[in-house]
Amino acid sequence: MKRIYTGKTKDVYACEDGNYILKFKDDMTGEDGVFDPGSNTVGLQIEGAGKAGLRLTTYFFELLKKNNIPTHYLSANMDEAKMKVVPATSFGDGLEVICRYRAVGSFMRRYGKYASEGQTLDGFVEVTIKDDERGDPPISKEALEMLHIITPSEYDQMVVLTKEISAIVKAELARKDITLYDIKLEFGKNQAGDIILIDEISGGNMRAFKGGQAVSPLELTELIVEKV
Template identity: 30%
Template sequence: MTDVKKELLYTGKAKNVYKTENDDEVLIEFRDDITALDGGKKDTLNKKGAYNALISSKFFKILEDEGILTQFIKLINENEMIAKSLDMIPLEVICRNIATGSLLRKYPFHKNQHLQPPVLQFDYKNDVYHDPMLNDSIIIALEIATEEQLQQIRQITLKINKVLSEFLYERGLILVDFKVEFGFDKDGNIVLGDEISPDTTRLWDSETHKNFDKDIFRKGEEGVVDAYEVVVNLVLNDEEKQKWNID
């Protein structure tokens, strides 16, 4: 349904955002591009964008059912999503349940240490400054968000963590960590935006701890799209698989 697209608003590392005929809505196109290491590692993988769109839309619907406001409206095809237009907050909010990745490189955690309560981290979404970590004082001083808004973002993120961790564990996956982004809707509500997919999460097999996420690409291993396809098959129900021709 490419006729829905009116004007390119934004091009990211793996998505395009377009105007639509409705000023309150945008079209988000999930591309097959994949990047890692601050954009230093790149590739294009067939079906990757579609799988991310399908997974993200499923997660958004689950979260909406639990009372969390999201940007998601509907998928119009397997890699294009109609979403609410948001004024995005330039924060990447990272929730960590298990110590791995950069947390081990920067801090003296034990490998695979379970973090209870989960560790929440705020990064400044800005390529010029290479997405540095922020504390509350810097966020407030930069007028990115108020103290009250930060508290609300924390509460929403922890609820997202609880809902998705339980959903995924029932399907044999551990939600190790994830990144989310938020924006303000036209009424000033804080709304979950962007995506939640294997590009923005770490997902492990609950028994073997095998990766089903972008870490496969970061490590230079094969099977990235195959891993994303496994996640699609685990999270979609039979009706959804049939609708989108997922084997």
């Protein structure tokens, strides 16, 4: 395999069959050793984080498959922390779609004048541009169209998928008395031009609480996925 991309939490390799391998790493986003799914920098490294992320991602992708939600997932190798996926093209250099059920993180940093910490939100969806230098700025549907990053119909499809996927994850967490505060998703287009979920669904890209306490990414995997 040839490594074609080095990311913060995953590396990407090209396979001879035309598909790709995502190698999950133990690096996690955050600052000063504190985990933050909304951070643009690697702030800590926890042994086993990569495999835990893959376990939970596989769990949710298999669940989405049962619900006929299109994703790039093909298979996973837990021992090597690798996931095989189909090729997908990002929108621009990548968009991140956040579904918010509680007012926390960057939402509070921007709208704290009007919102209170932890305030209930009705699955509010916002889109940000993946741009570390500019702090992943939020962007509107109209601006995305004007910049030729995504069409209005593609944007609407992405929002619908975001709400469907987030609702499935939220309901699954609720079965273990875990409250989903927000989740960050990423989409692309497969070779047929269909919009599909890409990247991962793990504790590394969501905020979850149980009994009023934040659940760490590793703890979330242990609570949701049964050990084999």
